[in-house]
């Protein structure tokens with residue numbers, strides 16, 4: 515095919531010209547000024563000011579005693595006309611802390627994370643989706659929500675179970691909202707609800723779940739830590755070539771921030787990152803892309819005398835769990 519007129523160079527060059535509003539200060543005061551501005555800009559882009567919250571009522575749906583833990587299912591009114599179902603796993607040897615565990619794609623939402631009957635067993639094995647039980651073993655109460663539109667929240671647009679993020683996000687962005695904005699609003703409402711029951715609350719995710727966790731760490735100062743696996747690289751390396759699922763897209767974001775800048779907003783929160791050296795989601799430049807983005811974030815962390823580390827694991831796109839040793 516003759517690609518002379520296809521516009522590829524145009525899009526790529528536009529992408530290269532996007533210059534984020536990057537932190538360049540050197541004191542804590544500089545940082546908090548920048549953080550406040552960025553959180554406000556991001557809230558506008560994410561549509562957070564347009565979210566119509568409900569009262570946040572929750573209802574217990576079921577409760578079962580399992581070996582070593584209790585499994586409860588709730589649903590919670592989040593936005594007007596929107597309910598979020600979630601599991602809560604509470605270990606017998608609880609440490610008084612909680613983690614919100616966020617799912618990625620291909621696991622039937624929260625069902626995959628708790629290895630339910632209706633989980634996609636093949637993908638569970640391929641991506642090593644074990645973090646809910648890894649966290650439970652460490653004594654954390656683990657909250658496992660379905661993110662829109664996955665698990666029980668699928669719209670049923672397609673015959674098969676393929677992700678519907680693109681369809682739903684297209685509709686939302688046309689109304690000034692987006693999926694990530696809904697996730698942040700819902701998780702903040704969940705934190706409102708549970709914060710007094712625990713000494714601290716962290717978040718954890720793999721792949722699309724790590725993307726959501728990245729945003730939560732940036733926008734939700736009440737979290738104490740983040741565990742991010744398999745999602746951290748430059749938007750410029752990937753998002754017109756791979757990672758094209760709709761949940762990745764926020765209107766005008768690339769004008770203001772790359773992923774390193776989003777992580778920088780989270781400073782000085784403790785965040786632990788891991789990625790596979792051969793993870794194709796890192797894009798055409800491989801591991802170089804996450805390393806560069808980490809340097810951007812560490813410019814902000816250095817103000818607090820801190821330095822985030824990226825655990826580079828040998829292999830493909832999957833949950834490795836090496837970062838668990840930090841919590």
Ligand SMILES: [Zn+2]
Pocket residue numbers: 619677679680722759760761762
């Ligand atoms: Zn998606």
